[in-house]
Amino acid sequence: MAKQIVTDPETGEKRCRCFKRCGGCQLDEPYADQLRRKQEKAQRMLSEFAPVRPILAMDSPYAYRCKVQNLYAADGRGRILSGVYQSASRRMTAVDDCMLEDRHAAPIVSTLKKLMHDLRIPPFDLRTGTGVLRHTLIRTSPATGQIMLVLVTASPLLPAKNRLTGALRKAHPELTTIVQNICPDGLPLTLGPRSITLFGDGHIEDIICGCRFRISPASFYQVNPAQTEKLYTCAVDAAGLADRDFVIDAYCGTGTIGILCAKRGADVAGVELNRAACRDAVENARLNGLKNIRFCNEDAGHFMRRLAGEHTHCDVLMMDPPRAGASAEFLRSAEKLRPDRIVYVSCGIETLQRDLKQLCRSGYRAVFVQPVDMFPHTTGIENVVLLKRAGKAPEKGTAAR
Numbered sequence: 001m002a003k004q005i006v007t008d009p010e011t012g013e014k015r016c017r018c019f020k021r022c023g024g025c026q027l028d029e030p031y032a033d034q035l036r037r038k039q040e041k042a043q044r045m046l047s048e049f050a051p052v053r054p055i056l057a058m059d060s061p062y063a064y065r066c067k068v069q070n071l072y073a074a075d076g077r078g079r080i081l082s083g084v085y086q087s088a089s090r091r092m093t094a095v096d097d098c099m100l101e102d103r104h105a106a107p108i109v110s111t112l113k114k115l116m117h118d119l120r121i122p123p124f125d126l127r128t129g130t131g132v133l134r135h136t137l138i139r140t141s142p143a144t145g146q147i148m149l150v151l152v153t154a155s156p157l158l159p160a161k162n163r164l165t166g167a168l169r170k171a172h173p174e175l176t177t178i179v180q181n182i183c184p185d186g187l188p189l190t191l192g193p194r195s196i197t198l199f200g201d202g203h204i205e206d207i208i209c210g211c212r213f214r215i216s217p218a219s220f221y222q223v224n225p226a227q228t229e230k231l232y233t234c235a236v237d238a239a240g241l242a243d244r245d246f247v248i249d250a251y252c253g254t255g256t257i258g259i260l261c262a263k264r265g266a267d268v269a270g271v272e273l274n275r276a277a278c279r280d281a282v283e284n285a286r287l288n289g290l291k292n293i294r295f296c297n298e299d300a301g302h303f304m305r306r307l308a309g310e311h312t313h314c315d316v317l318m319m320d321p322p323r324a325g326a327s328a329e330f331l332r333s334a335e336k337l338r339p340d341r342i343v344y345v346s347c348g349i350e351t352l353q354r355d356l357k358q359l360c361r362s363g364y365r366a367v368f369v370q371p372v373d374m375f376p377h378t379t380g381i382e383n384v385v386l387l388k389r390a391g392k393a394p395e396k397g398t399a400a401r
């Protein structure tokens with residue numbers, strides 16, 4: 001059988017034969033061309049606000065994904081296949097290997113397929129609504145070596161649970177925790193509200209920029225650790241923090257950016273809608289020995305409106321919304337709160353452009369745009385933008401930085 005991933009012996013560039021079928025990669029061109037394409041897009045869409053710095057590239061743009069999700073299906077002969085979800089057709093495409101994923105994931109998936117066959121654990125069939133295993137999520141941390149396998153099932157029923165767990169641990173001693181998550185309905189690849197730990201702590205820990213972060217199955221966490229270090233360093237440096245500055249970390253996930261700010265002496269309030277992520281954030285503050293940070297489990301727009309209503313003084317607003325960008329309520333409240341600096345971390349360039357227009361209308365000017373290549377071989381571009389309140393003299397901590 002022809003190899004799925006082919007490496008060019010001269011350049012070291014890899015290409016995947018599943019490119020068209022899978023959809024996980026969207027750019028099938030040399031990495032230098034991808035970077036040029038992304039730089040041009042950032043320039044085209046964001047240079048009206050501020051100078052766009054050269055994109056921060058990866059040294060080796062492969063095997064970076066530390067979050068790996070797989071679907072399962074049985075073929076006509078009862079063999080178990082794994083693959084990815086084609087959103088357009090609502091069907092699974094069988095894929096065995098992936099040049100973007102951490103190399104620890106594929107062998108675990110391969111063992112699981114064999115065990116599903118041997119222990120008669122049927123994959124869940126989206127069309128008929130029958131079967132057991134909907135999908136799996138594997139999270140790895142290169143920094144701590146911890147690996148979490150989440151088995152997402154349609155109901156609490158998981159046949160041969162103990163034998164499955166035992167066999168997985170035996171074949172993969174590198175697995176540090178195995179969790180069953182129950183997701184009765186919802187879109188493919190989502191997690192349900194209930195998790196049962198089958199082995200280990202039920203979460204993993206990662207280290208980014210010298211801080212330790214616990215990650216639970218349902219929490220958002222960046223997928224590319226090498227680039228996340230660059231992204232966070234750029235964002236926290238941009239904030240130009242002085243001791244005791246008050247920082248809001250909006251859309252804080254597991255508290256990462258806020259915790260890095262608190263580590264530099266700022267007083268921080270984080271806000272996050274996802275309950276599991278917010279719980280992780282509280283634990284992460286404790287793990288890093290920080291008392292100058294607190295978290296609210298609520299909608300970021302409501303939180304901002306409340307603080308604006310109380311006339312809270314805010315030095316820096318760090319904001320890292322999902323692809324849909326910030327809500328109108330959030331942006332209106334930011335305008336009222338009048339933080340001295342805003343650091344906008346964005347994974348959606350269209351909504352970033354929209355929100356920057358709004359922020360610039362409400363008295364901010366952008367100082368720089370820093371694109372970061374978080375997702376090589378895809379069209380995604382992450383950007384960090386520093387904004388300052390226009391017409392304001394530099395104050396404590398902001399001068400000469």
Ligand code: SAH
Nearest residue numbers: 220251252253272273274299300320321322
């Ligand atoms: N800054 C974090 C998370 C960024 S992803 C990190 O770098 O890891 C965006 C986060 O916003 C997710 O954790 C998501 O759960 C959260 N979120 C989505 N909508 C939200 C809302 N309306 N209010 C607060 N948080 C929200």
